[in-house]
Amino acid sequence: MRFGHIAGDRMLDLVNTVAWRLGGPERVEALKTFADIVEWCTESGLMSTGEAATLRDLASRDGARAEREREQIIEARERAYRALFDDDPEAAAGLASMYRAAIATADLVRTGDRWQWQDRDTDLRLPRDRIVRGLVALTQRDDLDRLHQCEDAKCGWVYLDTSPRRNRRWCNTKDCGDRNRARAYYARQKAKGHQP
Ligand SMILES: [Zn+2]
Numbered sequence: 001m002r003f004g005h006i007a008g009d010r011m012l013d014l015v016n017t018v019a020w021r022l023g024g025p026e027r028v029e030a031l032k033t034f035a036d037i038v039e040w041c042t043e044s045g046l047m048s049t050g051e052a053a054t055l056r057d058l059a060s061r062d063g064a065r066a067e068r069e070r071e072q073i074i075e076a077r078e079r080a081y082r083a084l085f086d087d088d089p090e091a092a093a094g095l096a097s098m099y100r101a102a103i104a105t106a107d108l109v110r111t112g113d114r115w116q117w118q119d120r121d122t123d124l125r126l127p128r129d130r131i132v133r134g135l136v137a138l139t140q141r142d143d144l145d146r147l148h149q150c151e152d153a154k155c156g157w158v159y160l161d162t163s164p165r166r167n168r169r170w171c172n173t174k175d176c177g178d179r180n181r182a183r184a185y186y187a188r189q190k191a192k193g194h195q196p
Pocket of ligand 1: 150151152155156157170171172176
């Protein structure tokens with residue numbers, strides 16, 4: 001797995017395709033090319049390997065359009081983040097507008113026990129449409145009171161805190177958790193050193 005899958009909802013994992021989101025100049029975009037998006041979608045179960053092969057082929061023939069699709073996916077991701085974490089109504093309206101376009105290309109069909117949107121065509125907009133529909137579905141979850149952002153000052157990763165006591169402070173205990181505990185420890189040691 002190349003991307004993080006720690007959030008408890010794959011669309012929140014998409015929000016985490018930015019490293020050091022709150023780190024200003026240290027911020028790192030993980031979805032730098034359309035191929036990155038195809039890889040994320042395949043890893044996350046949003047698209048089959050057959051669809052991925054078709055999309056890679058389409059992207060190789062129209063790189064400019066693939067790049068525009070990538071930019072719109074980033075825009076959708078950032079709108080979802082701003083709506084969920086900053087309560088930004090403009091971002092929510094922008095995401096809703098993208099959603100109206102994203103359901104216009106699909107039919108609502110039953111597959112087994114589940115109802116889902118089925119895209120009519122496999123073309124370059126498919127990842128965007130599925131991601132936008134997924135992001136709107138995320139906003140409809142009934143447990144968003146569990147939505148939390150890693151307490152590291154720069155990390156910015158988000159997740160659903162499903163711990164029984166709702167006290168999960170870090171995206172990853174081994175990463176942000178250990179680093180912040182170590183920092184707090186040294187700060188305490190330093191403070192002690194300055195005492196008379
Ligand atoms: Zn973190």
